[in-house]
Amino acid sequence: MALLSRSEIQKQPAVEQPNGKLIAVGGAEDKGTESEGYYSQQSNLHFFELGILKRIVQECGGHESHIEVVTTASSIPLEVGENYMQAFGKIGCTNVHIMHIRNRDEARDPAHVERIRKARGVMFSGGDQLRLSSIFGGTEFLDVLHERYRGDHLIVAGTSAGAMAMSNTMIYQGRSDIAHLKGEVKITTGLAFMPGVIIDSHFIKRGRFSRLAQAVASNPSCTGIGLGEDTGVIVTGSNHLEVIGSGAVVIIDGRDIRQSNITQVSAGTPISVDNLRVNMLVRGNSYLLRERHFEHGDAEEAQDME
Numbered sequence: 001m002a003l004l005s006r007s008e009i010q011k012q013p014a015v016e017q018p019n020g021k022l023i024a025v026g027g028a029e030d031k032g033t034e035s036e037g038y039y040s041q042q043s044n045l046h047f048f049e050l051g052i053l054k055r056i057v058q059e060c061g062g063h064e065s066h067i068e069v070v071t072t073a074s075s076i077p078l079e080v081g082e083n084y085m086q087a088f089g090k091i092g093c094t095n096v097h098i099m100h101i102r103n104r105d106e107a108r109d110p111a112h113v114e115r116i117r118k119a120r121g122v123m124f125s126g127g128d129q130l131r132l133s134s135i136f137g138g139t140e141f142l143d144v145l146h147e148r149y150r151g152d153h154l155i156v157a158g159t160s161a162g163a164m165a166m167s168n169t170m171i172y173q174g175r176s177d178i179a180h181l182k183g184e185v186k187i188t189t190g191l192a193f194m195p196g197v198i199i200d201s202h203f204i205k206r207g208r209f210s211r212l213a214q215a216v217a218s219n220p221s222c223t224g225i226g227l228g229e230d231t232g233v234i235v236t237g238s239n240h241l242e243v244i245g246s247g248a249v250v251i252i253d254g255r256d257i258r259q260s261n262i263t264q265v266s267a268g269t270p271i272s273v274d275n276l277r278v279n280m281l282v283r284g285n286s287y288l289l290r291e292r293h294f295e296h297g298d299a300e301e302a303q304d305m306e
Contacts, residue, residue, distance in 0.1 A: 016150075017237035017238060017239070018149050018150045018151075018237065018238060019149075019150065019151055019152065019153045020148065020149035020150065020152065020153050020154040020155060020156060021059060021153075021155050021156075021234055021235060021236055022149075022156050022157070022166055022193055022194060022233075022234070022235040023055075023056055023059065023155065023156070023157035023158070023232055023233070023234050023235070023244075024157075024158055024163035024166055024199055024225070024227060024232055024233050024235065025052055025157070025158065025159040025160070025162075025163055025201075025227065025231070025232035025245070026159075026160070026163065026201045026202060026203060026227030026228050026229050026230070026231045026232060026245075026247070026249075027126055027159050027160035027163070027201045027202050027227070027229055028159075028160075028229055028230065051244070051245070052230070052232055052244055052245050053087055053088070053091060054091055055234070055244050056121065056123065056155070056157050057088070057091060057093060059121070059155050059234065060120045060121035060155045061120050061121075063091070063092045063093050063094060064093075064094055064095055065093075065095060065120040065121060066095045066097075066118060066119045066120050066121075067088070067093065067095065067096045067097070067119060067120065067121045067122070067123065068096075068097050068098075068099055068115055068116065068119045068121070068122045068123070069081065069084045069085075069096065069097070069098050069099065069122075069123045069125065070099045070101060070122060070123065070124050070125065070162075071084075071098060071099065071100050071101075071125045071127075072099070072100075072101045072102065072107075072124070072125075072127075072131055072132055072135055072136070073124060073125055073126060073127030073128050073129060073131050073132050073160075073161040073162060073165070074125050074126065074127035075127055075128070077100045077102070077125075078100065080125050080126075080127075081098035081100060081125075084096070084098065084123075084125065085098065097115065099112060099115070101135065101141075102135075103135060104135055104139065107135050107136055107139045107141045108139055108140065108141070112141060113140050113141050113144055116141060116144050116145060116148070117144055117148070119154070120154070120155065121154070121155035121156075121157060122145065122154065122155070122156055122157070123156075123157040123158060123159075123162065124156075124157070124158035124159070124161070124162025124163075124165065125158075125159060125160075125161075125162055126159050126160030126161045126162055126201075127160070127161045127162075128161055128172075129161035129162075129164045129165040129170060129171075129172055129190070130172040130173075130188070131161075132161065132162070132165040132190075132191060133165060133170060133172070133188060133189060133190055133191060136191060137189070137191075142191060145191075145193075146192075146193070149193060156193055159201075159232075160201045160202065161201070163199055163201050163227060163232070164190070164199045164200060164201055165190045165191045166190060166191060166193045166194050166199060167190045167191075167192070167193070167194050167195075167197045167198055167199050167222075168189060168190060168192045168194065168195050168196070168197075169187060169189070169190065169197075169198050169215070169219055169222055170187065170188055170189065170190030170191075170198070170199075171185060171186070171187055171198060171199075171200055171211065171212070171215055172186050172187070172188050173185070173186035174186055174211045174214075174215075176206050176207045176208050176210070176211055177207075179208070179210040179211035179213075179214055180210040180214070180270050180271060181267075181268050181269065181270055181271070182214075182262060182265050182266070182267050182268065182269050182270075182271050183267035183268060184214070184268075185211050185214045185215050185218075187215055187218065187219070194235060194238055195238065196221065196222055196223060196238075196289065197222055197223050197224070197225055197289065198212065198215045198216060198219065198222045198223075198224050198225070199224075199225045199227065200212045200215075200224065200225070200226050200227065201227050201229075202227075202228075202229055203226035203227055203228050203249075203250060204226070204228045204229070204247065204248060204250070205228070205229050208226060209226065209250070209252075212224040212226050212250075212252055213252055213273060213276060214262075214271060216252050216253075216254040216276070217254060217257065217260050217262050217271060217273045217276075218262060219254070220254035220255055220257050221254075221255065222254065223251060223252070223253055223254070223255075223289055223292075224250075224251065224252030224253075224254070225241070225249065225250075225251060225252075226249065226250035226251075226252065227249055228245075228247030228248045228249060228250075229247055230245050230246040230247045231243065231244070231245035231246060231247035231248060231249055231283075232244050232245050233249055238289070239288055239289050239290050239291075240286060240287075240288055240289075241281075241286060241287040241288075241289065242286050242297075243281045243282060243283050243284070243285050243286065243287075244283060245283060246283070247282070248280050248281065248282050249280070249281045249282075249285075249287075250278065250279070250280055250281075251278065251279040251280075251281065251287055252276060252277070252278055253276070253277040253278075253279070253292055254273075254276060254277075255292070256275050256277055257273060257274065257275055257276060258274045258275045259272075259273075259274040259275075260272065260273045260274065277292075279294050281294070284296070284297040285297050
């Protein structure tokens with residue numbers, strides 16, 4: 001049987017697309033993931049003042065929509081939960097609830113699962129993305145989220161660690177200053193809402209280009225999405241990315257890599273990669289993952305929406 005060419009593969013019927021949307025936010029300046037210990041985690045949510053939270057509420061259906069905030073990733077869940085409640089309250093939301101799920105037993109609690117079944121939107125806070133994958137992986141809680149995301153127009157949002165955990169392939173550790181060395185970027189399986197991508201947060205502020213580049217070089221079929229702070233993407237159909245917020249999103253495409261030394265060098269050695277493709281997007285821009293196509297859009301119209 002003859003192999004299909006790339007153009008023929010691209011013409012194949014698309015897989016069934018989810019009815020829900022993903023909203024991945026890069027985080028705020030002082031709200032860090034714990035994979036880099038020298039960034040302390042704080043609960044400031046000032047980036048919501050730029051319109052991202054309002055857009056999340058809009059996508060969920062308005063101020064009266066049932067929204068659940070999951071603080072599992074955070075090491076300071078009570079403080080973070082209270083901060084979210086205040087932030088949602090400032091824009092008039094009346095049906096927001098907090099889930100302080102700390103272990104797998106609590107994730108299996110039927111009451112929590114039932115709340116997920118009824119919610120219009122679910123938002124994962126920042127913190128440590130490995131907590132999310134290790135606590136929710138293989139649970140009915142996550143199964144219901146997937147089921148409702150695929151068939152029931154559920155909005156799944158996340159900031160910082162909550163955004164990074166959305167992909168199948170997830171970075172869970174890797175210091176920015178040594179991320180150019182082989183083996184310094186650690187990868188595992190995320191919550192798997194979005195195939196074929198790797199998401200990184202705090203991307204520009206913390207200089208994480210090398211971190212995401214190594215992750216993509218190790219997994220060239222994946223597209224890297226580097227989310228700047230105060231910035232996010234709304235993902236429709238696991239393909240269309242719309243940029244929201246005040247900063248930039250960097251797309252790293254590894255499918256045309258010609259050569260890399262990553263399989264030849266030993267751990268701790270700098271890696272080289274030939275022909276990475278990079279795009280930088282801001283509010284008003286969009287990107288189609290399957291087509292690898294940059295869309296300019298209308299920046300003024302996007303600003304009006306936020």
